[in-house]
Amino acid sequence: xxxxxxxxxxxxxxxxEGFESLEHIQAELGILDETxxxxxxxxxxxxxxxxxxxxxxxRDGNVKNEIIMEDDMGDDDxxxxxxxxxxxxxxxxxxxxxxxxxxxxxxxEHEVENxxxxxxxxxxxxxxxxxxRLFSEGVxxxxxxxxxxxxxxxxxxxxxSIEAASIHNExxxxxxxxxxxxxxxxxxxxxxxxxAAEVEDQTAEMExxxxxxxxxPSLDTSANTNEEIIxxxxxxxxxxxxxxxxxDVVKTEKIDDTPSSISLTSFAGTNLQPPPLTLVSKTDLQxxxxxxxxTSGVYVVNSSTASTALPSNLIQSGGTLLAPKDxxxxxxxTIPHMEGNGQTIRIVAPQGKFNSTAKAITLSQARQMGLxxxxxxxxxxxxxxxxxIGISKxxxxxxxxxxxxxxxxxxxxxxxxxxxxxxQKVLIRQANSLxxxxxxxxxxxxxxxxxxxxxxxxxxxxxILPGGSKQVxxxxxxxxxxxxxxxxLVPVSLSKTIPVLTTNMLNxxxxxxxxPVSTQARTAPATQRVLIxxxxxxxSTPTQISSSPQIVVLPSHLLQQVKKGDCKITTVTPSxxxxxxAATVNGNRKIAPALPxxxxxxxxxxxxxxxxxxxxxxxxxxxxLAQPVLEPPAQLPPVPAQLPPSPEPPKPLTVTxxxxxxxxxRAAPEADSLCRRSSSxxxxxxxxxxxxxxxxxxxxxxxxxxxxxxxxxxxxIRPRKPCNCTKSMCLKLYCDCFANGEFCYQCNxxxxxxxxxxxxxxxxxxxxxxxRNPTAFRPKIGKTLAGSEERxxxxxxxxxxxxxxxxxxxxxxxxxxxxxxxxxxxxxxxDAYFGKRGDDDxxxxxxxxxxxxxxxSAACRNAFSMLTPEVIQATCMCLIARAENFDxxxxxxEAPRLIIEExxxxxxxxxxxxxxxxxQDARS
DNA sequence: GAGTTTGAAACT
DNA sequence: CAGTTTCAAACTC
Numbered sequence: 001x002x003x004x005x006x007x008x009x010x011x012x013x014x015x016x017e018g019f020e021s022l023e024h025i026q027a028e029l030g031i032l033d034e035t036x037x038x039x040x041x042x043x044x045x046x047x048x049x050x051x052x053x054x055x056x057x058x059r060d061g062n063v064k065n066e067i068i069m070e071d072d073m074g075d076d077d078x079x080x081x082x083x084x085x086x087x088x089x090x091x092x093x094x095x096x097x098x099x100x101x102x103x104x105x106x107x108x109e110h111e112v113e114n115x116x117x118x119x120x121x122x123x124x125x126x127x128x129x130x131x132x133r134l135f136s137e138g139v140x141x142x143x144x145x146x147x148x149x150x151x152x153x154x155x156x157x158x159x160x161s162i163e164a165a166s167i168h169n170e171x172x173x174x175x176x177x178x179x180x181x182x183x184x185x186x187x188x189x190x191x192x193x194x195x196a197a198e199v200e201d202q203t204a205e206m207e208x209x210x211x212x213x214x215x216x217p218s219l220d221t222s223a224n225t226n227e228e229i230i231x232x233x234x235x236x237x238x239x240x241x242x243x244x245x246x247x248d249v250v251k252t253e254k255i256d257d258t259p260s261s262i263s264l265t266s267f268a269g270t271n272l273q274p275p276p277l278t279l280v281s282k283t284d285l286q287x288x289x290x291x292x293x294x295t296s297g298v299y300v301v302n303s304s305t306a307s308t309a310l311p312s313n314l315i316q317s318g319g320t321l322l323a324p325k326d327x328x329x330x331x332x333x334t335i336p337h338m339e340g341n342g343q344t345i346r347i348v349a350p351q352g353k354f355n356s357t358a359k360a361i362t363l364s365q366a367r368q369m370g371l372x373x374x375x376x377x378x379x380x381x382x383x384x385x386x387x388x389i390g391i392s393k394x395x396x397x398x399x400x401x402x403x404x405x406x407x408x409x410x411x412x413x414x415x416x417x418x419x420x421x422x423x424q425k426v427l428i429r430q431a432n433s434l435x436x437x438x439x440x441x442x443x444x445x446x447x448x449x450x451x452x453x454x455x456x457x458x459x460x461x462x463x464i465l466p467g468g469s470k471q472v473x474x475x476x477x478x479x480x481x482x483x484x485x486x487x488x489l490v491p492v493s494l495s496k497t498i499p500v501l502t503t504n505m506l507n508x509x510x511x512x513x514x515x516p517v518s519t520q521a522r523t524a525p526a527t528q529r530v531l532i533x534x535x536x537x538x539x540s541t542p543t544q545i546s547s548s549p550q551i552v553v554l555p556s557h558l559l560q561q562v563k564k565g566d567c568k569i570t571t572v573t574p575s576x577x578x579x580x581x582a583a584t585v586n587g588n589r590k591i592a593p594a595l596p597x598x599x600x601x602x603x604x605x606x607x608x609x610x611x612x613x614x615x616x617x618x619x620x621x622x623x624x625l626a627q628p629v630l631e632p633p634a635q636l637p638p639v640p641a642q643l644p645p646s647p648e649p650p651k652p653l654t655v656t657x658x659x660x661x662x663x664x665x666r667a668a669p670e671a672d673s674l675c676r677r678s679s680s681x682x683x684x685x686x687x688x689x690x691x692x693x694x695x696x697x698x699x700x701x702x703x704x705x706x707x708x709x710x711x712x713x714x715x716x717i718r719p720r721k722p723c724n725c726t727k728s729m730c731l732k733l734y735c736d737c738f739a740n741g742e743f744c745y746q747c748n749x750x751x752x753x754x755x756x757x758x759x760x761x762x763x764x765x766x767x768x769x770x771x772r773n774p775t776a777f778r779p780k781i782g783k784t785l786a787g788s789e790e791r792x793x794x795x796x797x798x799x800x801x802x803x804x805x806x807x808x809x810x811x812x813x814x815x816x817x818x819x820x821x822x823x824x825x826x827x828x829x830x831d832a833y834f835g836k837r838g839d840d841d842x843x844x845x846x847x848x849x850x851x852x853x854x855x856x857s858a859a860c861r862n863a864f865s866m867l868t869p870e871v872i873q874a875t876c877m878c879l880i881a882r883a884e885n886f887d888x889x890x891x892x893x894e895a896p897r898l899i900i901e902e903x904x905x906x907x908x909x910x911x912x913x914x915x916x917x918x919x920q921d922a923r924s
Numbered sequence: 925g926a927g928t929t930t931g932a933a934a935c936t
Numbered sequence: 937c938a939g940t941t942t943c944a945a946a947c948t949c
Contacts, residue, residue: 723944723945724944724945725943725944726943726944727942727943727944728933728942728943728944732933732934732942732943733932733933733934734932734933734934734942734943734944734945735943735944736944736945739933769933772933772934773933776933795932797931797932798931798932799930799931800930800931801929801930801931802929802930802931802946806930806946806947807930807945807946807947808929808930808931808932808945808946808947809930809931810931810932813946925949926948926949927947927948927949928946928947928948928949929945929946929947929948930944930945930946930947931943931944931945931946932942932943932944932945933941933942933943933944934940934941934942934943935939935940935941935942936938936939936940936941
């Protein structure tokens with residue numbers, strides 16, 4: 001039952017099963033002569049209703065002829081009954097089952113009673129007579145009227161799930177009814193239960209071209225089609241028939257729950273006659289064709305052709321489809337398993353029109369098909385009960401080529417930033433071609449004033465991008481102008497417009513050559529390269545609160561140019577209210593100070609006088625930003641004098657050695673690692689140099705998280721614990737990643753929206769969280785007093801059963817005693833007890849120890865925490881960038897030295913950033 | 925690995 | 937604000 005019980009009486013419930021058997025029995029009983037093929041679905045519906053546990057209770061045989069009274073019902077039962085009643089009473093439609101029941105009711109009541117008496121221990125598996133008798137037992141005090149307007153659809157893990165049904169008034173289903181119907185079903189094909197997903201009545205429109213699904217020749221939008229489409233997957237190669245057939249469950253979505261819906265429930269309360277339902281037979285070639293089409297990722301059943309049936313294997317797998325026979329009604333079926341991480345867009349018919357088609361496509365498919373999606377209602381626009389399932393519904397008239405996007409009513413868009421702050425962007429546009437070597441011309445300034453470089457973002461771009469990832473990739477833009485040839489690494493998300501840190505080499509008239517760039521930055525000579533953080537900002541909502549790009553590492557030669565004013569480096573100023581725009585240097589924008597780790601603000605052992613940027617931050621509500629590993633100083637770090645270019649290569653430093661060489665030199669906040677209930681590694685402020693999810697190793701989860709909380713990698717970093725969210729889409733505070741302000745990366749979550757691909761949803765979720773609790777993203781663990789080393793849980797725990805001695809308790813998990821903030825019951829996590837905690841606790845503590853058991857200093861720990869893989873990768877990319885600048889003649893002689901020198905610069909930047917992030921008085 | 929317990933977050 | 941539900945992590949078997 002579970003989720004399915006959230007459905008209301010108008011929900012569509014659909015099922016298909018036992019049809020052949022039903023036919024057989026009908027024929028033998030001779031009471032269904034008038035049964036038309038088109039009505040058979042109604043029978044099945046009723047049969048399906050009987051599968052409900054309410055009915056099952058009496059299927060046991062222990063209770064004969066029992067009338068289900070409300071008093072006997074559990075809550076769920078009552079609800080179902082209520083729904084049955086609602087639905088049934090609404091529509092007294094003519095149906096076969098109704099006829100059946102009427103026929104039965106015509107039987108002599110005494111005869112029925114006698115048969116009841118005789119029945120005894122009838123086991124319910126009977127010959128025809130028994131079946132008839134059983135059926136007769138089903139005489140019900142009132143009519144059973146199948147609401148043929150209710151199609152049954154469902155989703156469930158067990159075969160007894162049922163989602164909606166109808167019982168008319170005191171409609172009572174006796175066990176014999178159940179058995180009879182159950183017998184029929186048992187004789188039939190395998191049962192499939194589908195869940196009807198409740199769809200919020202939330203209408204959005206999208207600008208789109210009408211979709212022609214690839215590989216779907218029958219989808220003629222002008223045709224009077226009754227199509228059901230299963231968009232198997234946004235990943236075509238995964239959309240195989242096998243995959244579909246292996247689905248345990250097929251989720252059939254209700255088209256709409258409003259009168260404008262084209263679902264059968266649209267007939268409710270109207271004079272319209274719902275179309276008869278048609279069950280499919282096993283012989284229809286069209287179905288077979290449809291099955292074939294599964295391999296192309298789309299499954300279509302044109303149900304206007306009657307008597308089509310799914311192959312048994314498909315039925316077995318859950319591929320049940322019901323469709324009206326003659327009505328011009330379409331429905332959309334999506335397979336939840338195949339929705340992957342993508343959103344599903346459903347394009348359904350307009351209000352009151354039944355000759356429209358309904359289609360479901362994934363967001364990525366929509367994009368691939370040329371839909372311009374300016375705004376998408378968040379994935380939770382569609383919910384099952386209160387549980388969002390990550391599907392957006394977009395309703396467009398089938399005939400309308402383009403419509404205007406209607407913004408989510410809750411979306412509050414701050415005004416655009418002043419022109420001086422507007423980021424330069426790479427606008428990813430759908431286009432037909434982008435091949436290696438494509439020349440791109442940065443357009444004139446857009447209407448918004450931002451420089452735009454239009455890069456087609458379709459499959460072609462994937463082709464040129466190594467790995468074909470759908471995530472952000474890097475494209476190298478090489479200026480081909482008359483000036484010095486420059487190049488820029490541009491993170492290209494196929495679904496986003498990404499603000500780009502750019503230099504003056506990206507002047508509006510420059511033509512760029514697109515070259516594929518792997519993370520190894522393997523191609524093309526370049527004289528300059530800027531590592532561009534793949535930030536999460538989106539141009540479609542340019543003023544939304546967006547993650548600030550954190551410029552982590554710049555190649556030293558570029559830094560030198562910056563210093564000399566040769567190179568203008570700018571960045572996207574976070575358009576967060578209250579954050580002051582970065583000052584300018586030499587008339588150019590300097591690198592904006594990155595947001596410091598949010599948690600450091602509250603958890604620094606000593607609060608340093610706030611720097612200007614910090615002041616700005618003070619005005620900010622902490623936002624779950626992908627946090628920087630490094631904090632670029634307010635001023636560009638000078639090319640360090642301590643690392644002059646030396647003919648003698650400096651001593652190679654490893655990241656680890658770096659961390660170990662500096663212990664005790666810098667204090668650093670440590671409590672930030674304890675801010676979440678998860679005993680996750682020091683919640684290392686994650687770099688936004690690259691979104692986490694773009695750096696996936698072969699088996700990242702296992703690589704990154706060993707499951708041992710005490711595990712610390714060689715570089716001193718404890719791997720971040722992946723989340724396992726399944727229902728929250730990682731957009732609620734349940735998700736530790738989200739709550740920590742991080743993107744999910746290498747997690748095990750399902751339907752994760754906590755990533756760049758769903759930045760708008762993410763920002764919306766952030767906003768929602770902040771509306772509920774303005775301090776939602778503030779660290780839970782803080783100091784009791786300014787300057788105090790004592791950490792306390794700011795909110796306190798509310799444990800009741802654990803005695804605050806298990807990791808359920810956030811205080812205990814953070815290795816701090818409960819405080820007055822706590823409202824726990826039976827707390828044993830007191831100061832006194834806390835002092836007695838043994839060595840085992842030390843191992844589980846977030847404190848870090850070297851191999852000798854020596855406790856690393858806070859500074860050292862902080863250094864560890866900052867040396868995330870992102871930083872390391874950024875460093876490596878700088879080195880690669882540097883190496884690519886060599887002339888051939890350099891490579892033999894100067895290359896090693898220059899690379900090492902570059903490495904030194906990187907380290908200096910890291911150290912410098914670290915230094916500036918630590919209060920002065922904490923460095924001693 | 926499945927099922928249960930727990931408490932924070934979300935919801936009503 | 938309190939009570940309930942949902943959720944994901946912690947825990948147990």
